[in-house]
Amino acid sequence: MKKKCVALMLSGVMVLTLAGCASNPEKSVVKEKNMDKMLQEAQKTDDTNTFDQIKEEVKKYETYKTHIEDKKLKVVVDVDAKVEVPEVEKLSVYRVRAQKIKQDFLERVQKTLTPGLAYYDGSKGKTRTKSDVAKEINDYKKELNDAKKSGDTAMVEEYEGNIADLKKEYEKAPDHVKLTDYPSQNKILSIKDLYDSDPKDTFYSWLYDLHGDGEMYYGLSDGKDGNYHTLFVQNSENYGNCLRYECSKNGYSDNLSSAVVDNDFQMITPKKDGREPEFSGVDLGGALTHVDNEPLTLSQEEAEQKVNTLLEQLGLDDYKCYEQGVYSQLIQNGDVNKYRNIYRFLCLRKLDNVFVNNQAGYKLTDGWQGKDYVKKMWGSEAVAVAVNDSGIVGFHYLSPLSISETVVKDSRIKSFDEIKETFEKMVVIENAAQDKEAGGSVSVKVTDVNLVYTRISEKDSFDTGLVVPVWNFEGTVVDEYGSGKAGKKTGIILSINAIDGSVINQELGY
Numbered sequence: 001m002k003k004k005c006v007a008l009m010l011s012g013v014m015v016l017t018l019a020g021c022a023s024n025p026e027k028s029v030v031k032e033k034n035m036d037k038m039l040q041e042a043q044k045t046d047d048t049n050t051f052d053q054i055k056e057e058v059k060k061y062e063t064y065k066t067h068i069e070d071k072k073l074k075v076v077v078d079v080d081a082k083v084e085v086p087e088v089e090k091l092s093v094y095r096v097r098a099q100k101i102k103q104d105f106l107e108r109v110q111k112t113l114t115p116g117l118a119y120y121d122g123s124k125g126k127t128r129t130k131s132d133v134a135k136e137i138n139d140y141k142k143e144l145n146d147a148k149k150s151g152d153t154a155m156v157e158e159y160e161g162n163i164a165d166l167k168k169e170y171e172k173a174p175d176h177v178k179l180t181d182y183p184s185q186n187k188i189l190s191i192k193d194l195y196d197s198d199p200k201d202t203f204y205s206w207l208y209d210l211h212g213d214g215e216m217y218y219g220l221s222d223g224k225d226g227n228y229h230t231l232f233v234q235n236s237e238n239y240g241n242c243l244r245y246e247c248s249k250n251g252y253s254d255n256l257s258s259a260v261v262d263n264d265f266q267m268i269t270p271k272k273d274g275r276e277p278e279f280s281g282v283d284l285g286g287a288l289t290h291v292d293n294e295p296l297t298l299s300q301e302e303a304e305q306k307v308n309t310l311l312e313q314l315g316l317d318d319y320k321c322y323e324q325g326v327y328s329q330l331i332q333n334g335d336v337n338k339y340r341n342i343y344r345f346l347c348l349r350k351l352d353n354v355f356v357n358n359q360a361g362y363k364l365t366d367g368w369q370g371k372d373y374v375k376k377m378w379g380s381e382a383v384a385v386a387v388n389d390s391g392i393v394g395f396h397y398l399s400p401l402s403i404s405e406t407v408v409k410d411s412r413i414k415s416f417d418e419i420k421e422t423f424e425k426m427v428v429i430e431n432a433a434q435d436k437e438a439g440g441s442v443s444v445k446v447t448d449v450n451l452v453y454t455r456i457s458e459k460d461s462f463d464t465g466l467v468v469p470v471w472n473f474e475g476t477v478v479d480e481y482g483s484g485k486a487g488k489k490t491g492i493i494l495s496i497n498a499i500d501g502s503v504i505n506q507e508l509g510y
Contacts, residue, residue: 034500035458035466037500038468038497038499038500038502039093039407039408041412041499041500042093042407042408042411042412042413042468042499043408043411043412044412048412049412049413049414049415050412051088051089051090051091051410051411051413053415054085054413054415054416054451055085057415057416057417058083058084058085058416061082061083061416062082063080063081063082063083064079064080064081064082064083064420064449065079065080065081066078066079066424067079068424068427068428070428070432073428073429073432073433074432074433074440074441074442074480075427075428075431075432075433075441075442075444076441076442076443076444077424077427077428077431077444077445077446078443078444078445078446079445079446080445080446080447081446081447081448081449081473081474081475082448082449083416083449084448084449084450084451085451086352086353086354086451086452087353088352088353088354090352090409090410090411091352091354091410091411091413091451091453091469091498092352092406092407092408092409092410092411093406093407093408093411093466093467093468093499094351094403094404094405094406094407094466094467095403095404095405095406095407095464095465095466095467096401096402096403096404096455096464096465096466096467097401097402097404097463097464097465098240098241098378098399098400098401098402098463098464099241099400099401099402100215100235100241101188101233101234101235101241101242101243101397101400102188103187103188105243105314105397106186106188106217106231106233106243107186108313108314108315109231109243109245109314109395110186110231112310112313112314113245113310113392113395114221114229114231114247117221117225117229118183118184118221118222119183119184119186119219119220119221119229119231120179120180120182120183120184120219120220120221120222121179121182121183121184121218121219121220122184122203122218122219122220122230122231122232123194123201123203123204123218124177124179124181124182125177125179125220125252126202126203127174127177127201127202127203128169128173128202129173129174129175129176129177130170130173130174130175132173133166133169133170133173134170136166137163137166137167137170140159140162140163140166141163143155143159144156144159144160144163147159179220179222180222184217184219186217186219187217188215188216188217188233188235189215189216189217190214190215191204191207191208191211191212191213191214191215191216192208192212192213194207194208194216195207195208195212203218210236210238210239211236211237211238211239213237214234214235214236214237214238214239215233215234215235215236216232216233216234216235217231217232217233218231218232218233219231219232220252226249227247227248227249227390228247228248228249228250228251228252228253229245229246229247230244230245230246230247230252230253231243231244231245232244232245237376237462237463238376238377239376239377240377240378240379240398240399241399241400242379242396242397242398242399243395243396243397244395244396244397245394245395245396246386246393246394246395247390247393247394248294248331248340248393249291249293249294249390250291250293250294250331250338250340251331251332253394254332267279267329267330267332268327268328268329268330268342268344269327269328270325270326270327270328271325271326271327271328271341276288277328277330277339279330279339284337287337288337288338288339289337289338289339290338290339290340290341291331291338291339291340294340294388294389294390294393295388295389296326296340296341296342296343296388296389297389298387298388298389300324300326300343303343303345303387304321304324304343304345306387306391306392307321307345307347307385307387307392308321310385310392310395311347311383316347316383316397318349318350318351319347319348319349319350319383320347320348320350320355321345321346321347322346322347322348322355322357323345323346324343324344324345324346325343325344326341326342326343326344327341327342327343327344327386328340328341328342329341329342329386329394340388341388342386342387342388342393342394343386343387343388344384344385344386344394345384345385345386345387346382346383346384347382347383347384347385348381348382348383349381349401351403351453351467352453354452354453354469355452355453356381356401356452356453356454356455356467357452357453357454357472357492358380358381358382358454358455359380359491359492376462378399378457378462378463378465379398379399380398380399380455381398381399381400381401381455382396382398382399383395383396383397383398384396384398401455401467403467407466411468411469411499412499413469413498413499414498414499414500414501416471418501419471419496419498419501422496422501422503423471423473423494423496426494426496426503427444427446427473427493427494430493430494430503431444431477431493433479433480434479434480435480435481439480440479440480440481441480442477442478442479442480443477443478444475444476444477444493445475445476445477446473446474446475446493447474447475447476448472448473448474448475449471449472449473449474450471450472450474451469451470451471451472451498452469452470452472453467453468453469453470454467454468454470454472454495454504455467456468456497456504468497468498468499469497469498469499470495470496470497470498470504471495471496471498472492472494472495473492473493473494473495473496474491474492474493475491475493476491477491477493
């Protein structure tokens with residue numbers, strides 16, 4: 001059954017990493033996580049662990065191979081990976097902070113992707129009309145009849161209450177809403193000001209309850225050009241900063257999740273030839289069909305050129321393509337479930353010609369702190385772009401960073417032999433079988449080991465951090481039930497700080 005639009009937008013956080021929340025074992029194999037000590041390590045000026053020495057060391061690891069089996073924790077690890085380091089003279093440490101989406105960038109996106117297109121107040125597109133409410137009442141009536149037949153008195157009471165509330169909503173709901181009666185101001189505005197201007201608006205009240213001290217912009221096109229354009233901006237201390245643009249010939253995108261992590265486009269899955277795609281975490285409740293008006297016939301090289309041109313036009317030259325592939329994207333419009341195929345490009349910042357890959361550790365606080373319930377997140381910086389024959393049909397600018405200073409110009413890092421020892425102990429602990437009675441074991445396959453940059457968060461500050469070198473161990477994990485956590489997608493199994501050897505904790509962000 002379809003829920004109200006507010007409920008739809010409170011979607012759960014999806015994370016691309018394969019490892020669980022990293023933590024050091026009781027008898028730690030790495031140093032205690034301490035920012036000051038880590039920076040002291042990075043600033044050492046002796047002749048040990050220089051980057052030149054590390055580059056020489058890894059030459060003996062044309063391939064790093066090992067087999068690890070822990071019968072108690074039911075984990076089998078196979079490593080057959082090339083160890084790669086960037087072709088640069090040095091690695092540094094930078095101080096960074098979260099950067100808001102600015103008004104001039106919103107205007108640049110509009111002029112570049114939709115020149116001359118008129119946008120309208122997207123909140124009005126979320127207004128529930130009498131027909132919307134009436135449909136939900138009828139759906140609940142069917143559920144109520146089933147509950148009565150089964151004798152489920154608790155659900156009968158709940159459904160009757162829902163229907164009563166909906167009938168009250170029906171009386172106040174408009175017969176229809178004409179989007180073009182509400183031209184957009186095309187400005188990023190205070191959520192509090194928007195809420196104060198119309199406290200009865202369900203969209204603004206949702207945003208105000210979520211992060212009333214934030215900013216937003218939400219625009220929709222009228223669809224007269226045959227395309228439905230959606231443009232959304234969020235600046236929030238609690239949930240992160242982002243700009244999301246999508247366009248389709250088959251209805252507006254509802255990609256308005258407050259969670260700003262690197263899941264980029266909602267409901268995408270790698271394309272599988274000859275089979276209908278399977279979208280995890282969603283009940284389609286009906287047939288799934290491929291759209292016939294959004295083909296994908298251009299080559300991947302042609303698509304990538306469009307992405308590079310877009311990044312240049314938007315002044316995002318520091319971002320380069322990190323991974324790409326053909327994906328299927330779900331397009332839900334009412335009760336109709338369709339999908340289209342797209343090229344999806346994930347672009348990451350390159351700093352000193354080294355990728356800043358934060359997929360292994362966004363920062364999340366979700367729980368009680370004293371008398372207050374606190375939910376905050378700082379997602380991974382990324383640019384995600386979707387392309388088909390129509391051109392750019394999706395552009396997401398997520399959790400941008402501002403670099404405030406260079407803390408260490410030439411950082412010392414641990415030898416790969418030390419890092420490898422930490423990995424071989426921690427990969428078993430981090431991937432221990434959760435259900436010891438399931439019978440199977442967790443299978444870990446490591447195919448790539450890369451030295452890159454990542455952002456780690458400062459312990460006592462939510463929106464500031466450091467960019468540091470880390471070793472990422474990538475591959476696939478198959479759990480004890482035999483279901484792949486990432487399918488054929490490569491993901492980060494373990495990320496280890498190259499300076500102090502600590503394992504990056506996904507939720508703490510350091």
